[in-house]
Amino acid sequence: MIIQVLNGLVYGGMLYILSVGLVLLFGLRRVVNFAHGGLFMLGAYAGYAASMQFGFWGGVVFSVVALAVLGALLDRLVFRPLQNVDHMITVLVTYGLLLVFEDFVHTVWGADLISVRVPALLAGTIGIGDTQFPVYRLVVIAVAIAVALGLSAWLHFSRAGLYVRASSVDSLTTAMQGVDTERLSIGVVALGTALAGLSGVVAAPLIALSPSMGSSILIESFIVVVTGGLGSFVGAFIAAIVIGQVHNFGVVYLPNVSSMLPLLLMVGVLIWRPTGLARTQS
């Protein structure tokens, strides 16, 4: 039982790191970013490429920085012009970006699958009860908790965090108070894409790298964001953890319908509470 709960936390943690980037983007730019799965995939490949030269941890740093820079560029060139247009146009443009990212990776690394090894330091297992549990999986949980705590502290105890929270509720009024929301948005979008990169590089030793790896996890991260409440950081955390557990226990106790359970959960939550688990203004 404990092992299954831990497995749920690993998957939920991975989903959280990816989904919270989507929440940041939606909160500040009101952009539903379908390219987010592509950023996750780019993060994994960038980390893999850099790890060939600088080792796994060098790969992590490179991936996060590279994706942050890419995020700043995307904000200036794509998200900012899109923030006031019809949502359907946003969806089409960002979905197009996802395809561009996939083709880019396909051209550079090919379609063959790539397996990334767990760094030697974290490659072993640890005994929990009478079962062995991989150390790396505990690290994934730790990274997710660190991201959640760090983000929460930044949002609640820093001036920039205050501006982000204010801007995600009402950008116009926040700007009228003298906050440079455009500059703020670049930083926040860069942070969101950096988190997508981080989730990709952290997930790389668990799932095979392929150009389509982003599309396969994108739906689940959208389920997290919608279930948690669009634009809600706390909601994304709760939803990711709940969906991670639903996924795990669903496989064990309801194997025939396990793949449907996260979707059913989302539908149930939206009927019960249309604004998501954590009520927001969205």
Next chain:
Amino acid sequence: MIISKRQLLSLACSVAIVAAWSVPAFSQNKDAIKVGVPTALTGPYGDLGNQVRRAVEFAVEEANTKGGVDGRKVEVQFQDTQAKADSARQQGEKLALSGYKLLVGTIASGEGLALNPMLERWDALYISTINKADALTGESCSPRSFRVNHPDYSDASAVGTWLKTQQQGKWAVMGSDTAWGRNSGASFKTTAEGMGKSVVTEGYAALGANDFAPYIQQFVSSGAEGIWVALAGRDAINFAQQAAQFGLLKKVNVAGVSFVTDNTVATLGDVSKGIWGIINYSSTLDTPENKAFVAAWGKKYPGTQPSNFEGETYVGMQVLFQAVTKAKSVKPADVAKAMSGGSFDTVFGKSELRAKDNQLVVPNYFGRVDTHEGGLRPVISLTVPKDVATPGPDAKCKM
């Protein structure tokens, strides 16, 4: 230097003659062979679809370089299906309606099963090179549909031969939640139980699953001594990678179908060493036809050997080209007539395409990942002869 008009003319003629000599001469009076390939170029089976693509391109280039097939140029068009049955039907129809009526190369069994009922309406023909579900040449068989790869029941017969040599009594099944995965799991269970062994737990993961940890934990808790894996492509890699991290691959006997392939081994590296599996095709096959194929493959794709799926797809192209030559036509009805009951030279040697269910009768193999010529490769340790590997046609097939 001044060149006269006469010299210029003779030079131009010489260039034209040399050019005509070096370009294969295709007959102008014969229709080209138009091959349509609806396959998974993206998605969870994207790497498998790209293997199909490589094999088809290799076969087409090889044929055209030799002057075509029966003097006919071979043309090919690919369409992405993402291994989805509905998409395969749409893309198959698109290809057939645009003249590419000789269809080859879908990945998931559901795709082939979606094409079969439509073939006569489209006036098309389909050759399965990857689909394994028994129904394709069983209850869903079609006079326009042929299978050159090994069906599940052939794999089951290879498993039966191998399983007799294994001591483990308690097994688990990890399959893909597809027609093929379920079919393979059920076949394995029947075979194991027939030998007094038991399947203590089964897990079927959705295509493209990212997390196999809950299944792995179930296997650990069940006390299974062996695991039968019916996963392919990205799913197979994800499972093996995660199972290795839990230490499972070292504790239990692991075997599978479509699991031990050159590409899986290349991706997983040492993690795959010792894994058993059905080897439907291996570049190490000791036939003159296969040796010629592997040598030519190495020239087009330096430093590589054809993988399981590449070898099987090449067999499909070999059979198709010989059938066109025999039929002296590219009309699907004529080619189908030439294929059914015909005998063909393949990398397995001379092989018969059985008329009653349109299944190619070939041997099957079992082996494990081991060091071979300095690298890790799937190495054949057991050959199941063709009469055992491809027993009589399925009675459910009514042509």
